[in-house]
Amino acid sequence: MNIVVQKFGGTSVRNLECQRQVMQKVLRPYREGNKVIVVLSAMAGETNRLLGLAKEWSDNPDPAELDSMVSTGEQVSCALFAMLLKQQGVKARSVLGFQAPVETDCAFGKARIVNIDEKKLECLLNEHDVLVVAGFQGCDEQLRITTLGRGGSDTSAVALAAAIKADVCEIYTDVPGVFTTDPNMCSDARKIDRIAYDEMLEMASMGAKVLQIRSVEFAKKYNVTVHVRSTFSDELGTIVTQEDESMESVLVSGIAYDKDQARITLVSVTDTPGVSAQIFSPLADKRILVDMIVQNPSKDGKTDMTFTVPRADVDQTIRTLEELKYEIGFEELNSNLNVSKVSIIGVGMRNHSGVAARAFQSLADENINILMISTSEIKVTCLIDDKYTELAVRTLHNAFHLDGGEPLETL
Amino acid sequence: MNIVVQKFGGTSVRNLECQRQVMQKVLRPYREGNKVIVVLSAMAGETNRLLGLAKEWSDNPDPAELDSMVSTGEQVSCALFAMLLKQQGVKARSVLGFQAPVETDCAFGKARIVNIDEKKLECLLNEHDVLVVAGFQGCDEQLRITTLGRGGSDTSAVALAAAIKADVCEIYTDVPGVFTTDPNMCSDARKIDRIAYDEMLEMASMGAKVLQIRSVEFAKKYNVTVHVRSTFSDELGTIVTQEDESMESVLVSGIAYDKDQARITLVSVTDTPGVSAQIFSPLADKRILVDMIVQNPSKDGKTDMTFTVPRADVDQTIRTLEELKYEIGFEELNSNLNVSKVSIIGVGMRNHSGVAARAFQSLADENINILMISTSEIKVTCLIDDKYTELAVRTLHNAFHLDGGEPLETL
Incomplete structure (x- = not known):
């Protein structure tokens, strides 16, 4: 049946x-x-x-x-x-x-x-x-x-x-499907017809909250074709499915952002083996989701450790780490609540170099300073001052022709 | 344990x-x-x-x-x-x-x-x-x-x-226990300390709605001692339990009433074998609870059939029977919505005659006309004009000394 x-x-x-x-x-x-x-x-x-x-x-x-x-x-x-x-x-x-x-x-x-x-x-x-x-x-x-x-x-x-x-x-x-980015932020945003599980995972975790992330993991694991569509129309929505060749021909599928971020920096951490665990295990115990982590090259046995946490967890993060100040051995803790993450996502970038460079260049052209960078196989994330979020999203959306104009297949 | x-x-x-x-x-x-x-x-x-x-x-x-x-x-x-x-x-x-x-x-x-x-x-x-x-x-x-x-x-x-x-x-x-009758109707009503399952069943079915009737049947069947008591005090309430000798020494335990009754009379029913079934089976099929039934002695092959139903079921009762008028063979259907049932209840009356007579006499003394009578081993029920309900309850309560005065053990 x-x-x-x-x-x-x-x-x-x-x-x-x-x-x-x-x-x-x-x-x-x-x-x-x-x-x-x-x-x-x-x-x-x-x-x-x-x-x-x-x-x-x-x-x-x-x-x-x-x-x-x-x-x-x-x-x-x-x-x-x-x-x-x-x-x-x-x-x-x-x-x-x-x-x-x-x-x-x-x-x-x-x-x-x-x-x-x-x-x-x-x-x-x-x-x-x-x-x-x-x-x-x-x-x-x-x-x-x-x-x-x-x-x-x-x-x-x-x-x-x-x-x-x-x-x-x-x-x-209540939306027609998954969009190339948040339509409220970028009027050129376009509905995506087909998207790979991994792309969807990155989109969802970055705040494009159409589908719950665990459901996408489940769909991927059991290869369930998911059709995200609108309650209010009969139009087709977005099919979330296995990666296929047509998807790979598109470099970037969407731009995600997350304004609910804060940056924490531990200044002059004594750089001994295990210090990362000393910092991040207590946070994990409190179920604080640490995302981007950057460690500066060590100098005189000291390093700076910078990472992001959800804004709501900042107070608890600071309390937790201040209590361990001497144990961990850092001099100062700085926090910045006015940051946001902007990401470009696409399975196509696996086989193409230059995607990150183009993203950085287009942000630079708008004088948007990049505070941190993290990359994965199918995603490039930049941490920026949150007042530039909308501008950054629109700039990247435009830079990768996501408005449905000429698809950008090669760089 | x-x-x-x-x-x-x-x-x-x-x-x-x-x-x-x-x-x-x-x-x-x-x-x-x-x-x-x-x-x-x-x-x-x-x-x-x-x-x-x-x-x-x-x-x-x-x-x-x-x-x-x-x-x-x-x-x-x-x-x-x-x-x-x-x-x-x-x-x-x-x-x-x-x-x-x-x-x-x-x-x-x-x-x-x-x-x-x-x-x-x-x-x-x-x-x-x-x-x-x-x-x-x-x-x-x-x-x-x-x-x-x-x-x-x-x-x-x-x-x-x-x-x-x-x-x-x-x-x-929300009440302290089971009372000899409704305290709202009769200020002399007294809490009963112990009551037999059967008495409680009669009290409950007659509208003394302290305990759900099915629960009492269950308690009787499995011999569970039930203690009905108040949420708002620590005082003992009423123990509902097996009949014992002390209970039998009391003639009447309580007076119940039910104002939610209506009387239906089928006039000149052709009195053939099976006519009762013809009348009451269709009502049973509609889950109408027929209670008191009186059939007049037959005369010239015709009889009157009178019974009571809950007031809410009157319309359906009339509709059902009118549809079967020719099948059943009656001339007229009369209904009276202004009736109520008043009952005296007590396991003690099993071994004593004269309880019913005393009840009838005391109602007569107050000029309350009895419209129908039905009796069981431990209950006598009178159907009366419902405007006399309170008077009848108080009169009977008094007649059987339920106010806690001298218990009436013999007649």
Whole structure:
């Protein structure tokens, strides 16, 4: 049987009218003879309402209880949506995390999917034409309810598509697809038709928040074709899939940015073996995500260590490191909150040199000073003063002809 | 191990302050070294909110989806309460219907408990000192969530107490216990210390809505001692238990009434064998609860058939019977909405004659006309004009000295 997985977020199911629109999306593949697995989030606002209640009850709510409570959001939206479908005469039912079952580890609040019983799912699909599956939730071995963390519904959808070998996993969102960059920042931004998993991972992690990053990892691992598209139109969106030759012929697929960054510099660190671990292990323990790291060449046994952290974690980062000042052995800690990251991303740059140089040159032409640089196989990231973010994005977008003009295939 | 089961309704858990009070009730047996199973309802208003949502979505919501949705009310209140307990350092956790598991049939919306796995419960009790169990819900063989119908949390509590052989099942409510009659109607009403299951069944079914009737049936069947008591004080309430000699020495234990009644009369019914079935089977099919039935002696092959139904079902009753007018063969259908039932209840009347006569006489002394009479072993019910309900209740309460004066042991 042909199976289509569709995922709709909280905004799409927030009230009866929206759910009726979603139903039309579901009925299309259904009427074409496909079985449909619909993955839903909680109605917009509901998860926050529940988290608010928990916070009123306890400063530090038990994570297992919190999951049991928060999971009711999807439980309600799925039941309501299944009611709508049944009223239309569709053989449908809701399926909760423990019913599918979506087995996870027991890391409440950020559980990872361990297994999805495709046999059980197949049975359910034999008896029903549409399954309305609660996203974001699963259950551990003890049948306790777990949740996958914010945005986990994307991961649920991709994992279900992988388990049942669906033809496609459609992720419906409020934008028409993945863009070459943020259209709010650059009016020339263009929808990308096809993008490789790795490119999408870089785009997502850099703040192009169309798809949850873990869901892309999952899609890549199980080779699930993901179609990111708009709830509000029938136009095709962006296909996220395996890298192919046509993708490699494009040097740069998109420009991502992240304004939520801060730079920390430890001045005159005593450069002994293991000092990096001494600095970064305590931060990792506190789950602070350190991103770009630059170590200056050592001079007289001293070096400067510069790195970026999310802006929200700056205070904790400073507190943590100041406490270890003598242990680590640095003289001074400087921080700069007014920085942002701008990246060019593309699998095509693997086989082409000169991409980074062109990026640096185009920024230089606009007098944008680059504070730090980091590169990977398919990405070049520059840290800049955040007041230049928009200018930098537009400049790079233009420099790599992402507005849909002549594609820049060679340098 | 000694196990205490406690059940708290929606009003008792409606906000943080109330849940803190409930916690004190739970901590008492806990500190005395007992294991405690706390059964909770949804926070007051939540179930209605959810039902309202469902009604907005569908005129006739799918019952299975409705159960999955409505059950979230208890899921939230239990998670919150478990958070409170854990914050106090109590080894506690919430347990949902499918986790216990409370196995039911699949009659969604009015499921019956089939089995409770006491082995699983024992395991949970070995690992935790307090289990916070979601009332009102269970799951069927397919792991679909079911609910037990309104007031089902009482049944959950008693069923859990039966399964785990708890020492007592405490049902906390907003009144101090079971009264000889409705204190709002009769200021002389007195709290009953001990009452037999059968008496309680008659009291409950007649509208003395302290305990859900099915929970009493359950308690009787499994011989669970139920203690109905107040959330707002530490005073003892009413023990509902097996009949004993002391109970039999009291002729009448209480006066119940039900104003929600209507009388239907079919005039000149052709009195052939099977006519009763012809009348009452279609009503039963529509789940209309026919209560008192009186058939006049037949005359010329014709009889009048009079019975009572809940007032809300009158329209449907009339519609159903009018459609079958020629099939059944009656001339006229009369209805009277202004009637109520008043009953005297007591296991003691089994061994004493004259109780009914005294009741009739005392009503007659007040010029209250009796429209219909029905009697059982432990109950005498009179249908009267509903404007006399209060007067009748007070008169009977007085006639049988229920105000706590000299007990009336012989006639």
